[in-house]
Amino acid sequence: MQTDIAIIGAGPAGLGAAAELGRIGAGHVTVIEREQVPGGVPRHCGHSPFGMREFHRIMGGKTYAARLTAAAEAGGATIMCNTTVTALADGPELQLTGPEGTFTLSARAVLIATGTREASRVQRMIGGQKPGGVIPTGALQGLVHLNKQVPFRRPVILGTELVSFSALLTCRQAGIKPVAMIEQGPHVIARSPAALLPRVLGVPIHLNTNIAAIHGRERVTGVTLTGAQGGRELECDGVLLTGAFRSEAALLAASGGVIDTASTGPVVDSFGRISMPGYFAAGNLLRPVETAGASWAEGKRAAHAIHAFLRDELPDRSLNQTLTIASDTIRYALPQHIAPSGPGRHQQILLRVTRPVKGELRLSQNGQIISRRRVNAMPERRITLDLPEQPGTGAFVLSLEEAA
Amino acid sequence: MAGYDVAIVGAGIVGCALARRFAIDGARVVLLEKAHDVLDGASKGNSAILHTGFDAPANSLELDCIKAGYAEYVEIHRRMNLPLDRCGALVLAWNDEQVAALPGLMAQARENGVEDIQPMDRASLLRAEPQLAHRVRAGFRVPREALIDPWSAAHAYLYQAVQHGAELRCRAALTAADRLGERWRLDTTAGAVEAGLVINAAGLWGDHVERILTGESWFQIRPRKGQFVVYDKPAAALARHILLPVPSKITKGVVVCRTVFGNLIVGPTAEEQDSREVASLDSQTMRDLQKTGETILPALAGHEVTAAYAGLRPATEEKGYRIRADLSRGLVTVGGIRSTGLSAALGIARHVADLVGLRAGEAQHWPHMPMLAQEAQRDFLQPGNGGIACHCELVTRREIEAAMSAPAPANSLAGLKRRTRVTMGRCQGFGCTAELSRMTEGRFTQPMTRGDPDAD
Numbered sequence: 001m002q003t004d005i006a007i008i009g010a011g012p013a014g015l016g017a018a019a020e021l022g023r024i025g026a027g028h029v030t031v032i033e034r035e036q037v038p039g040g041v042p043r044h045c046g047h048s049p050f051g052m053r054e055f056h057r058i059m060g061g062k063t064y065a066a067r068l069t070a071a072a073e074a075g076g077a078t079i080m081c082n083t084t085v086t087a088l089a090d091g092p093e094l095q096l097t098g099p100e101g102t103f104t105l106s107a108r109a110v111l112i113a114t115g116t117r118e119a120s121r122v123q124r125m126i127g128g129q130k131p132g133g134v135i136p137t138g139a140l141q142g143l144v145h146l147n148k149q150v151p152f153r154r155p156v157i158l159g160t161e162l163v164s165f166s167a168l169l170t171c172r173q174a175g176i177k178p179v180a181m182i183e184q185g186p187h188v189i190a191r192s193p194a195a196l197l198p199r200v201l202g203v204p205i206h207l208n209t210n211i212a213a214i215h216g217r218e219r220v221t222g223v224t225l226t227g228a229q230g231g232r233e234l235e236c237d238g239v240l241l242t243g244a245f246r247s248e249a250a251l252l253a254a255s256g257g258v259i260d261t262a263s264t265g266p267v268v269d270s271f272g273r274i275s276m277p278g279y280f281a282a283g284n285l286l287r288p289v290e291t292a293g294a295s296w297a298e299g300k301r302a303a304h305a306i307h308a309f310l311r312d313e314l315p316d317r318s319l320n321q322t323l324t325i326a327s328d329t330i331r332y333a334l335p336q337h338i339a340p341s342g343p344g345r346h347q348q349i350l351l352r353v354t355r356p357v358k359g360e361l362r363l364s365q366n367g368q369i370i371s372r373r374r375v376n377a378m379p380e381r382r383i384t385l386d387l388p389e390q391p392g393t394g395a396f397v398l399s400l401e402e403a404a
Numbered sequence: 405m406a407g408y409d410v411a412i413v414g415a416g417i418v419g420c421a422l423a424r425r426f427a428i429d430g431a432r433v434v435l436l437e438k439a440h441d442v443l444d445g446a447s448k449g450n451s452a453i454l455h456t457g458f459d460a461p462a463n464s465l466e467l468d469c470i471k472a473g474y475a476e477y478v479e480i481h482r483r484m485n486l487p488l489d490r491c492g493a494l495v496l497a498w499n500d501e502q503v504a505a506l507p508g509l510m511a512q513a514r515e516n517g518v519e520d521i522q523p524m525d526r527a528s529l530l531r532a533e534p535q536l537a538h539r540v541r542a543g544f545r546v547p548r549e550a551l552i553d554p555w556s557a558a559h560a561y562l563y564q565a566v567q568h569g570a571e572l573r574c575r576a577a578l579t580a581a582d583r584l585g586e587r588w589r590l591d592t593t594a595g596a597v598e599a600g601l602v603i604n605a606a607g608l609w610g611d612h613v614e615r616i617l618t619g620e621s622w623f624q625i626r627p628r629k630g631q632f633v634v635y636d637k638p639a640a641a642l643a644r645h646i647l648l649p650v651p652s653k654i655t656k657g658v659v660v661c662r663t664v665f666g667n668l669i670v671g672p673t674a675e676e677q678d679s680r681e682v683a684s685l686d687s688q689t690m691r692d693l694q695k696t697g698e699t700i701l702p703a704l705a706g707h708e709v710t711a712a713y714a715g716l717r718p719a720t721e722e723k724g725y726r727i728r729a730d731l732s733r734g735l736v737t738v739g740g741i742r743s744t745g746l747s748a749a750l751g752i753a754r755h756v757a758d759l760v761g762l763r764a765g766e767a768q769h770w771p772h773m774p775m776l777a778q779e780a781q782r783d784f785l786q787p788g789n790g791g792i793a794c795h796c797e798l799v800t801r802r803e804i805e806a807a808m809s810a811p812a813p814a815n816s817l818a819g820l821k822r823r824t825r826v827t828m829g830r831c832q833g834f835g836c837t838a839e840l841s842r843m844t845e846g847r848f849t850q851p852m853t854r855g856d857p858d859a860d
Contacts, residue, residue: 034795044838082791084784084798097798101787120832122633122712125687130713132817132852135837142838149841149853217681218440218850250796250830253638261706 003030003078005306006094006107008085008251011040012292013283014113015068016054016299017306022075026307029077030105032096034084038072039065040115042292044141045166053293061145064292088112088255092278109278109306112252112266113299116284119244121214124158128213133220133238137167140240144174152238156223157181157203158211161243161380163289165194171240172201179236181205182225187356189243189380214239243380245288252281262332263287269320269337270345270387271305272298280306287334287350290382305344315340321365321391323349327400329357331379338396341389348384349398353377359402361385366394375400406571408434411590411599413578413613414606416447417558417749418741422603424561425753427568429765434597435562435570436590438577438609440850441819442812443558446607446745448822449630449683449715451672452663453646454488454550455747458513458521459656465755466725467516470744472751477552480750483770484560486553487664487777493549493646494524494533496700497541502650509650510544520547535642535701549646551664553776554746555822559812560773561749566811567769573597574815575849578606581617588734603736603756608680608718610726610739623726623739627680627716630672630743633693636830637778639668639707647700656743658696665797665825666778667710670697672743683714710830717742727752729759736760771811774803776825793843794836796829801843808847816850 004027007014015038018029037043042050045061052058055067072079080098087095092110096103118136133152135143143149153176157164160183171178181198186208188195198205208228215222220239225232247265249257258267258275265286266274274281282302283295290298308314320337333351349363356378363371363385370388377383385398410426412419415437423435439445454477457470481488497503506523513521522545524532529540566572576594581602588602606613614621640662649657655674662668670693690712697704719742720726726739736756741748757764774783783789783800790801807814807823814820817827817840826840827833833840841852 034792036791084792084795086784086798097784097792099787099789099791101789102785117831117834120711120830120834122690122709122832125690127685127687127690129682129684132850136832136834138831138834139837143841143853146838147842147845147853149838149845151837151841151853153854212687213684248831250636 001103001105003105003107004028004310005030005109005111006092006105007031007111007113008094009033009040009113009115009283010038010069010079010081011113011115011283012042012068012296013115013299014040014111015072016296017111017113017282017303018072018077019075020300020303021306022072022077024303024307026303026310027108029075030107031072031077031079032083032085032094033079033081036082038069038079038081041138044145050292054296068296085251088251088257088276088279090277092276109280109309111302111306112274112279112281112285113283114248114251114285116245116288117248118241119246121241124241124244126211126214128215128224129217131214131216131218131220134214135238135240137163137240137242140167141170144170150174150176152176152220154179154236155238155240156211156234156236157240157242159183159242159244160188160190160195160205162190162194164242165190165197167240167242168197168201168203178203178240180234182209182211183207184210184227185379187378189378211239245284247285247288249285260332260334260336263334267336268334269317270335270339271309271314271342272302272346273317287332301344301346303344308343313343315342321394321396323396323398326397329353329355329400330398333398338387338391340391346387348386351383351385351398353379353383355379357400357402359400362399362401364397364399365392406434406597408432408597408599410601410603411436411588411597412603412605414445414604414609415442415562415572416445416605416607417443417554417745418607418738418752419605420558420561420565421749421753422605422738422756423565423570425757426762427565427570428767429757429762431762433565433570434599435565435572436576436578436592436597437572437574438593440574440816441814442562442572442574443555443822444818446716446718447554447558449632449713450554450743450746451632451659451661451669452551452554452746453661454552455744456518456546456548457516458518458546459509459651460516460744461723462512462515464724465727466744466748469725469748469751469755471517472754473748476750476754477557484564485773485775486557486560487775487780489551489664489777490548491551491645491662493546493648494529494543495546495648495650496529496543497650498539499541503541505650506542506544513546518546518548521545522547533643533645533647535703537700537702545645551646551662553664556773556776557746559823560771563771563811564767564769567771568767572812578613578616583733586734601734601736601760603738605738607741608716610718610737614737614739617735618733623720623722625680626719626721627677628719628742629675629677629683629714629716631685631689631693631714632669632671632712633690633697633709634711634713635668635670635704636708636710637666639704640666642701642703643668658693660697660700664777670694672715680716683716685712685714708830711828711832727755729756731760774806774824793839794826794829796831796835797825799824799826804840804843808844814848816848817852820844
């Protein structure tokens with residue numbers, strides 16, 4: 001099979017790109033989706049608000065996913081569900097598999113928008129037994145919102161990111177009463193007012209605490225806490241692992257794409273170009289995790305970069321400058337390579353910090369500060385720094401000067 | 405009450421192999437398992453290696469069973485569509501003491517009939533295994549050590565047993581036993597059965613079952629825990645062989661090896677404990693295993709861990725297998741089968757059938773197992789597969805359906821995992837839990853969820 005532009009993943013980023021590519025007439029778009037229904041993660045989020053940025057109204061996740069799908073289809077995109085990409089090859093050419101077996105799809109350009117997933121219990125090094133009832137938020141939302149099933153009644157929730165509070169709402173809707181929220185760090189990660197929610201719902205938050213071990217053979221019977229709540233056993237019938245997102249970059253890694261171990265996503269330049277020619281990346285694959293709206297906007301931006309690429313209007317990659325991070329406090333920053341101006345360019349550097357920090361963020365080139373801003377930052381929160389329109393030559397250095 | 409020739413207590417790898425052997429040989433067999441599904445005890449967590457027996461105790465029953473088990477697996481694996489990756493093993497010495505131990509180990513291997521071992525110096529080791537840490541000193545290669553699927557092998561034995569008329573009863577814990585003349589009456593939590601011969605293959609509960617049967621036990625289970633970490637698929641490219649350490653007096657040590665599923669595992673630990681129920685992972689131990697792995701394969705440092713597991717080996721107060729037949733009492737005990745159980749199971753079954761005096765039968769049916777090896781022609785490549793439900797492990801809806809309508813269908817998520825690998829990949833169920841729960845609703849004896857959210 002053949003198409004002009006193949007998009008892997010029918011979530012907000014992929015569908016946003018498809019709609020925009022259709023609107024600007026960039027060529028025929030084929031979106032490949034492994035689930036049976038397009039829409040991505042919002043499809044199984046029961047809560048609002050979605051859609052403010054995209055459709056200027058507030059809607060639930062399911063409605064929003066349907067609107068994104070309709071917009072992509074209105075632009076002329078073909079969406080192939082129940083189809084999985086198993087390998088990326090030069091060409092670009094995709095190896096696919098569906099209910100009828102394997103086939104290949106060649107394209108002039110490919111956008112990878114495979115999104116994100118939450119870290120598993122082992123990636124968080126939680127010990128103990130392996131009973132049923134230890135699940136990530138993604139699984140909970142699917143069970144409750146798609147199936148009308150409940151995996152547990154009295155779980156503990158690990159994590160206090162935005163998604164953790166979304167999980168709390170899902171629990172409330174399903175009549176699940178969490179016994180506690182556990183946060184490893186000294187602060188709740190998500191911004192208020194979400195952080196007020198547990199108090200409203202009567203769920204205690206234990207800060208500076210971690211789960212050392214999970215107990216139970218068939219079902220969870222309890223957890224052992226460490227840290228501030230040290231050595232304490234807490235009875236519960238499930239463990240909800242929220243947040244600690246990482247990029248769903250396995251396909252890319254298996255196909256030889258270059259991964260940034262800090263961001264867990266692909267190394268990209270200002271146009272979202274990855275190390276493999278003809279391949280672009282957008283959305284939560286780049287930097288777990290942002291809102292659906294941010295992913296959608298990024299897909300839309302990528303559409304313009306791809307359109308320019310197909311018309312041979314992107315600056316040559318040899319003009320890219322490397323971005324070097326000169327601070328242990330900066331966990332990752334992207335794009336990792338900065339290109340000159342052009343259509344669909346990232347206009348900002350996006351970064352995350354490793355710990356709460358106050359100070360000034362500085363971007364320098366040849367020893368000159370070319371962009372700066374004051375920050376009062378927390379881990380997992382989005383931080384941006386403007387990029388100059390026309391960068392000169394020489395590597396970029398990103399640093400963070402802490403306030404005394 | 406149902407009457408049988410043989411009742412086998414415990415559906416682990418050994419129980420399944422016994423059921424196969426006895427059913428093929430013409431006996432009416434019932435297999436009793438206390439858990440929701442088979443392989444729920446010691447057999448659920450091991451290193452998935454088919455051993456040659458090169459390092460087994462010389463002139464032991466264990467060695468005989470390993471060699472017979474290895475030979476029969478090689479003979480039957482193609483007919484049942486079971487994987488066999490003859491990658492070979494390297495025994496590696498890292499210091500003077502270990503280098504000095506190599507000649508003795510090689511002599512033992514030859515004495516055990518594993519004559520094709522090859523001594524290797526540092527340079528040839530690094531050629532054979534380029535990612536190995538350069539401080540490796542010397543070693544030897546055991547070409548016939550192989551990787552298999554530890555679960556599809558056991559399921560294949562079980563399915564073949566069922567095809568030959570054997571009956572499996574799950575959630576059937578033995579509660580009482582009476583000897584009535586020439587026959588046994590066994591009470592279980594899933595009803596009573598009557599059988600002429602009882603085979604105790606209860607693994608971690610072997611001594612406990614022995615006491616129910618006879619009022620006493622001649623051996624004592626002392627569970628030994630082994631923790632493993634499982635690396636994500638890209639790490640499998642770092643090792644071609646099974647990488648074995650020179651064993652110390654206390655332990656065989658930590659192994660690094662690929663799995664047929666395309667992962668890389670590091671483990672096991674060897675930790676004595678009292679509980680035969682709880683196999684806990686410890687976060688510090690998992691980190692230590694990662695460090696150990698990195699000292700052997702330094703490039704592992706950049707790789708992600710996907711999962712971890714802990715298994716309990718049913719060790720006893722003695723090192724050898726505890727196999728004994730008391731035919732006057734209609735009882736065979738198969739106890740103390742530790743980490744070599746996977747390799748030896750078919751050999752143990754043949755040995756027990758010989759003890760009982762059963763004439764070897766000819767199998768009439770051969771189950772064709774779903775092939776789950778990474779390099780094989782997996783179902784997702786074939787038409788009509790229904791699409792993929794578990795994306796990390798590329799498990800199709802057709803494979804899931806097949807596992808739920810097999811001769812011994814999956815009764816729990818754990819059972820379905822072992823039959824198909826669902827949720828065993830890097831996302832650990834983030835993507836597929838909801839769909840699996842839908843597909844299995846009303847079909848597991850141990851459901852994935854707690855029912856309707858509105859009900860309470």
